[in-house]
Amino acid sequence: xCSTTPAEHSGLFWEIPPQLTNPFFxxxxxxxxxxxxxxxxxxxxxxxxxxxxxxxxRQKENELQRQRELEEEKRQQxxxxxxxxxxxxxxLDEETGEFVPRPASGAEPQTSTTPPEVTQNGLFxxxxxxxxxxxxxxxxLAETFPLVEAIEATPPPVEPSVSxxxxxxxxxxxxxxxxxxxxxEKTSQDLEQAWMELLSIPELQQCLNVQMAAxxxxxxxxxxxxxxxxxxxxxNFYMPALTDMEATTADTVCPSGYLGTFEGTLSNTIPPDNLxxxxxxxxxxxxxxxxxxxxxxxxxxxxxKVDGNAPPANSGITDLPLAELQNTSPLKPMDIPxxxxxxxxxxxxxxVNGEFPDxxxxxxxxxxxxxxxxxxxxxxxxxxxxxxxxxxxxxxxPGSVDAESDFTDMFSPSFLGDGYQAPSSVGSQSQEAKVxxxxxxxxxxxxxxxxxxxxxxxxxxxETRLSRDEQRAKALQIPFTVDMIIxxxxxxxxxxxxxxxxxxxxxxxxxxxxxxxxxxVAAQNCRKRKMENIVGLEYELDSLKEERERLxxxxxxTGSSLREMKQQLNSLYLEVFGLLRDExxxxxxxxxxxxxxxxxxSVFLVPRVKKTxxxxxxx
DNA sequence: TAATTATGTCATTCG
DNA sequence: ACCGAATGACATAAT
Numbered sequence: 001x002c003s004t005t006p007a008e009h010s011g012l013f014w015e016i017p018p019q020l021t022n023p024f025f026x027x028x029x030x031x032x033x034x035x036x037x038x039x040x041x042x043x044x045x046x047x048x049x050x051x052x053x054x055x056x057x058r059q060k061e062n063e064l065q066r067q068r069e070l071e072e073e074k075r076q077q078x079x080x081x082x083x084x085x086x087x088x089x090x091x092l093d094e095e096t097g098e099f100v101p102r103p104a105s106g107a108e109p110q111t112s113t114t115p116p117e118v119t120q121n122g123l124f125x126x127x128x129x130x131x132x133x134x135x136x137x138x139x140x141l142a143e144t145f146p147l148v149e150a151i152e153a154t155p156p157p158v159e160p161s162v163s164x165x166x167x168x169x170x171x172x173x174x175x176x177x178x179x180x181x182x183x184x185e186k187t188s189q190d191l192e193q194a195w196m197e198l199l200s201i202p203e204l205q206q207c208l209n210v211q212m213a214a215x216x217x218x219x220x221x222x223x224x225x226x227x228x229x230x231x232x233x234x235x236n237f238y239m240p241a242l243t244d245m246e247a248t249t250a251d252t253v254c255p256s257g258y259l260g261t262f263e264g265t266l267s268n269t270i271p272p273d274n275l276x277x278x279x280x281x282x283x284x285x286x287x288x289x290x291x292x293x294x295x296x297x298x299x300x301x302x303x304x305k306v307d308g309n310a311p312p313a314n315s316g317i318t319d320l321p322l323a324e325l326q327n328t329s330p331l332k333p334m335d336i337p338x339x340x341x342x343x344x345x346x347x348x349x350x351x352v353n354g355e356f357p358d359x360x361x362x363x364x365x366x367x368x369x370x371x372x373x374x375x376x377x378x379x380x381x382x383x384x385x386x387x388x389x390x391x392x393x394x395x396x397x398p399g400s401v402d403a404e405s406d407f408t409d410m411f412s413p414s415f416l417g418d419g420y421q422a423p424s425s426v427g428s429q430s431q432e433a434k435v436x437x438x439x440x441x442x443x444x445x446x447x448x449x450x451x452x453x454x455x456x457x458x459x460x461x462x463e464t465r466l467s468r469d470e471q472r473a474k475a476l477q478i479p480f481t482v483d484m485i486i487x488x489x490x491x492x493x494x495x496x497x498x499x500x501x502x503x504x505x506x507x508x509x510x511x512x513x514x515x516x517x518x519x520x521v522a523a524q525n526c527r528k529r530k531m532e533n534i535v536g537l538e539y540e541l542d543s544l545k546e547e548r549e550r551l552x553x554x555x556x557x558t559g560s561s562l563r564e565m566k567q568q569l570n571s572l573y574l575e576v577f578g579l580l581r582d583e584x585x586x587x588x589x590x591x592x593x594x595x596x597x598x599x600x601x602s603v604f605l606v607p608r609v610k611k612t613x614x615x616x617x618x619x
Numbered sequence: 620t621a622a623t624t625a626t627g628t629c630a631t632t633c634g
Numbered sequence: 635a636c637c638g639a640a641t642g643a644c645a646t647a648a649t
Contacts, residue, residue, distance in 0.1 A: 468627090490637085518638075520627060526641055527626090 469513040476506050478513075485510055486517030580605060 470482045478485070479500050488496060497510065577595055580588050588605065596606050 516628065519629080519640095522639055523627070523641080525639090530641085 469516060472509055473513060476509050478502075478506055478510060480510070482513055482517065485513045486521070576603075 467482065473480075473482055473485075479502075480496060484496065485493070493514065497507070502510065573595060577590060577593075578587065580593075580595075582588060592608050593605050594608055595603055597603050
């Protein structure tokens with residue numbers, strides 16, 4: 001019966017009795033005669049005999065008695081719930097966060113965990129007919145007034161574009177109910193885009209993280225965290241819901257005006273005591289449409305923080321809360337993997353595991369393998385789980401290097417473990433090289449970057465990253481900076497090492513760090529020199545090419561000049577020879593005479609005949 | 620997706 | 635013989 005729990009109706013939808021507006025309810029619920037009973041009892045002036053409504057007095061009396069019993073039971077249950085609501089806010093958060101039925105109310109059959117199908121099929125038993133009546137009412141109401149009622153029932157008019165929680169509910173319903181107006185989906189899409197843009201703002205993410213850190217320690221979230229919808233397209237609703245959820249506790253952090261809108265609408269409609277109850281009920285309602293999405297919508301922070309299944313692109317966000325968790329919570333480092341693995345998180349997808357930032361720096365990846373294969377947990381496993389992808393994920397949080405460092409520091413002791421043995425430097429390197437990459441590939445391959453965060457990912461590529469050796473040094477708690485280890489002169493380095501009592505693993509690591517660091521610098525210098533050599537050679541090549549061109553040009557010019565001079569000489573010769581005359585005043589024949597110049601500059605006319613004679617004699 | 624580039628690392632040689 | 639620099643070769647990430 002939908003009208004048997006006044007307290008449940010004291011809130012949002014009380015003004016709209018579904019059983020009166022929806023004929024389907026009367027039919028499907030199968031308790032129309034009970035309703036008539038009630039109506040008859042409530043209004044004695046009905047003017048008609050009871051027999052008009054009843055099949056028989058006997059049946060009605062039985063039903064009436066049963067109805068009274070149920071009402072009494074409901075009333076008691078309500079009292080218990082109200083007591084609990086007044087007891088502690090924390091408990092209420094717990095319930096909403098856990099998404100499970102209220103623990104104390106044994107008389108309450110099924111509420112939030114009731115499968116949606118049960119409430120929808122209309123096959124009410126007498127017990128869950130009462131227990132689910134309000135859910136049914138909510139569903140019917142939602143079906144009858146999908147969007148309008150949800151918003152209009154809240155007195156202060158809320159603008160959909162700035163009220164993610166209010167409008168996201170119908171959006172989620174739309175995923176399950178095709179008859180919804182198209183405008184609703186469009187609105188949700190716009191909201192999605194708007195949220196993507198909003199979430200891409202680092203400041204806003206940080207703002208959200210601060211709040212998330214405050215709720216990290218909420219004890220009951222395992223049921224929420226275990227769900228696998230990491231790629232849920234409704235992820236965009238997480239953060240709005242998060243802000244909504246946390247607006248109740250941390251209004252001061254998030255400046256956005258919409259944070260309190262949904263809260264405000266509820267609080268304006270119902271008394272504060274019923275607020276959480278109403279939230280729970282509304283939650284039940286929406287489990288019919290998209291339970292996962294709705295859960296995510298209301299408890300995103302918990303998911304992000306606890307199970308480490310934060311949407312990968314959001315990995316940068318999760319770093320900070322995790323780090324803060326380490327600092328603020330009584331949890332010990334070793335508790336984290338136990339916590340993550342033992343409380344329902346084992347259902348995580350494998351690739352999601354790798355996606356968790358810092359995961360194999362001691363949390364999830366290396367925590368469990370540690371026990372099974374200790375030798376891999378030594379420096380051999382990429383030096384305590386630090387790998388290229390790890391570095392990438394660690395550095396993924398812009399400006400949170402400190403947080404990451406704290407994180408590493410927190411986990412290093414547990415990482416070393418009792419079975420830790422000093423690796424030989426050579427062995428550690430080779431083994432490290434073997435193990436590191438296969439382990440990181442799944443993490444890389446399992447990326448679920450969401451569009452809003454791709455910019456972050458690109459951005460963080462440019463971030464300065466802690467080198468692997470720096471991470472290793474942190475992991476082994478080397479008391480020196482990598483810079484000192486590498487750049488100190490030999491004497492100073494030896495002196496520094498002698499002052500500190502380091503175990504063999506630390507010594508080996510320090511030696512490797514120094515060797516690698518030196519070699520890294522040497523390689524850089526070598527490459528620099530090589531490049532300089534290449535540049536110098538290229539410059540020299542250009543110079544030589546220019547020289548060659550110049551010489552070729554000069555040779556051409558010289559040749560042409562030589563030809564010109566020869567031509568001039570020939571002309572001069574002919575001119576001079578033409579001016580010569582013999583005793584008879586006749587010109588000399590060029591075939592018989594020629595002009596020849598001696599070394600002292602004198603010019604003589606030499607008869608060619610002699611020449612030919614000499615030549616003939618010589619022959 | 621393939622090609623190219625940048626960088627880190629190891630092994631080896633050189634001074 | 636030892637040590638550190640230099641460098642070739644390779645692997646991997648980034649472009």
